[in-house]
Amino acid sequence: MPQFFSFISEILWGSLMVYLLAAAGIWFAFRSLLVPFRYITDFGKSLKSSRVAQRGALSSWQALCLSLATRLGSGNLAGVAFALTTGGPGAIFWMWVSALLAMAISFAECSLAQLYKTRDEDNQLRGGPAWYMERGLGMRWMGVLFSVLLLFTYGLVFNTIQSSAVSRAMEDAWEIPGIVTGLLLVVVSLFFVLKGISSIARLMQWIVPLMACAWVLISMGVSVWHADLLPGVLATIFKSAFGWHEAATGTMAWTLGQAVTSGFQRSMFANEAGMGSTPNAAAAAASWPPHPVAQGIVQMIGVVTDTFFVCTASALVLLLAGVSPVEGVFGGIQSIQKAMVSLTGDWGAGFVAIIVVLFAFTSIVANYTYAENNLVFLRCNSRRNLWLLRTGTLAMVLLGSVISVPLIWYVADVTMALMALINLTAILLLSPIVSLLAKDYLRQRKLGVMPVFDPQRYPEINRQLAPGSWNKIPRS
Template sequence: MPDFFSFINEVLWGSVMIYLLLGAGIWFTVRSGFIQFRYIRQFGKSLKNSISPQPDGLTSFQALCTSLAARVGSGNLAGVALAIGAGGPGAVFWMWVTALIGMATSFAECSLAQLYKERDRHGQFRGGPAWYMSSGLGMRWMGVLFSVFLLLAYGLIFNTVQANSVAHALRYAFDFPEWITGAMLAIATLLVIVTGIKGVARLMQWLVPVMALLWVTTSLVVTAMHIGQLPDVIATIFKAAFGWREAAAGALGYTLSQALTAGFQRGMFSNEAGMGSTPNAAAAAASWPPHPAAQGIVQMIGVFIDTIIICSASAMIVLLAGPVAHTNSPEGIQIVQQALVNLAGSWGAGFVSLIVILFSFSSIVANYIYAETNLIFLRFDSRKALWILRVGIAGMVMVGSMLSLPLVWQLADVIMALMAITNLTAILLLSPVVALIASDYLRQRKLGLKPVFDAARYPEIESQIAPGTWDDLPRQ
């Protein structure tokens, strides 16, 4: 079975996904007017505006923290280490490329999710790829297919990845039994997810900034302690990214391919741009200013924070520790623990365990919100169905804590590719709508106006969106 999934991954990630991700990212960068580069200086202002509370939905900041909770998981620690182990230091460069290009893809999918959102029976905004596939493209069957993929991924497989990293981290640091870790994590997850989307969002808006700051600060301190090695590490990343170091040995093609594949796989697993997951959080926000592009821009910040900041923090620790750190252990999280121990002392293993608990727990909880949202789209959101989902997630957390890591990552890569292919197909078909949203937002900004989306200006779109989502929003 591992050989089968390995073969599927080679087919999907060896060519199909890399070309699709690169192509989509470049396409939306152009169609959106290079929006990720034009607005990078306004990220701070966008974050400030995102805190304003609005009725009927989460604040944009809560939606950002919820999506970051799902993004910032074991992939930011174990995934980075595995990428470096599989593709060398050059994989880090291609993770950065994935993020910069993926920001435009994230803008596209999250803006579309905002545009086509609807209210659930409790008045809370819901939406995501399934909604824009159904309403924007008129292809409900495609939305159903995507929802099934997402339920498999976020209800089952990805949670095993997170639990697996926590269990191995605690075993390495404290010799803690995996089954006890799984049981405690499952119980904690159940206690939080029963509070629903608003309860989860309120927790994430405090937990996510704290845990991210803890890890990034630690990386900065460790880097400062070994500042003399930093120029060599950065030079190695760039040289290995293009195979310059290996060219003389005749291994250029293979090494470049490995770096590309590993960087794109782990980069996408971490920042999720184009996968179709973060739009489920983006749609839940009552965006301010009231324009679909505003939430798209806020969610672009999430891609930047996740990969350019947090993944880079992990990469610095692993690379500063030298080749020993990523060759002695087959477990991604143990590579990070070993690296921090080598650089800073014995406390490193326990500290990484704490960080991975926070990262993974927040991801599992946010994953539930994504799964719940898609149950609503499938109209299987009865009380009984929601409890089956909750118990199923808790069960997969238990199972994941005791599975072998290679099989878990291979399953995650396959389902991630299937989700991404479905979602990228949809947003590429809807790219004229993305271009319209971006140009409408940029036009109003250029005129010095507060962007407000007036659906009446676009009759074809107005006929597709849910009544009351854009015409009844409060104006301030």
């Protein structure tokens, strides 16, 4: 079975997904008239003006932290180790390239999610790819297919990977049995998944910035401490990126194709742009200024934070220590711990374990939030079905803490590729709407007024929107 999913993953990622992601990133950069890059500093104003959540909605800051919670997981640690194993140091360079393209994709999908948002029976804002597939494209069947894949991937598969990373880190640092770690993670996660999206978002707005800053500051501090090695490490990254650098043992060489494939693959697992996950958080926000593009720009910053800061920090620790993650993705966490210990001392293993616990816990809770959101779209969010989802999620968390998960990693690669294929198809079909939104935002910025989206200007779009989702807001 692992060989089968590995074969399918190789087919999807060997060429198709890499070319599709690259093409979509370039396409949306130009279709949006480079608006997200030209006005990237607007994200600060949006966050400052949207600190307090409105009733039934998240603030832009809470939505960003919620999306970062799913992004900042084992993919930023074990996933980086996997990238180095399969693609060599050059995979890091291609992670950066992928992230630049992913910024435009994230802008497009999150702007669309904000545009086609709606309110549920409890007056809570909801939305995401399934909604813009139904309302924007008139293809509910596509939204249903996407929702089912997301439920499987985020409700079950990814959470198994997160708990596996935690159990390995805790056992390596303090010799805590995996079953004990798993049970504790289940209990704490259950407490928060019962709270609902608003309470989860309030938790994430505090814990996510703290854990991200802690990892980046310590890792970068360690890198600066070993500054004499940095030029050699950076040279290795760029040489290996184009297949010009052989492994230290002289027995293995990474090809350009391996570096590109591994870099794009791990970058998507880490920053999730194009997969259609972060739009679920973007749609739940009451964006300010009240324009879909504002939320698209805010969520784009999540890609920058995830890849250029957190993943790069992990890569530098591994490369500076000269630790080869010979156990591949399944030993990625131990490789990070071993690298940190060699650079800082014995306390490094415990520090990595704490970071992994925080990363994994926030990912599990936020992943569940996305899964529950799509139960709402499927109109299957009865009390019984919610408890079935919770039970399945927590069962996979416990399972991941006690078993080796090579098969799960391969399944994750396949399912996230399928999600991306469906979502990228949808947003490419909706690219005229993305272009229209960008032009509308650009027009108002050039006039020197606060951008406000008025659907009455666009009758065709207005007919697709949920009633009352974009009531006209007076300019301040």
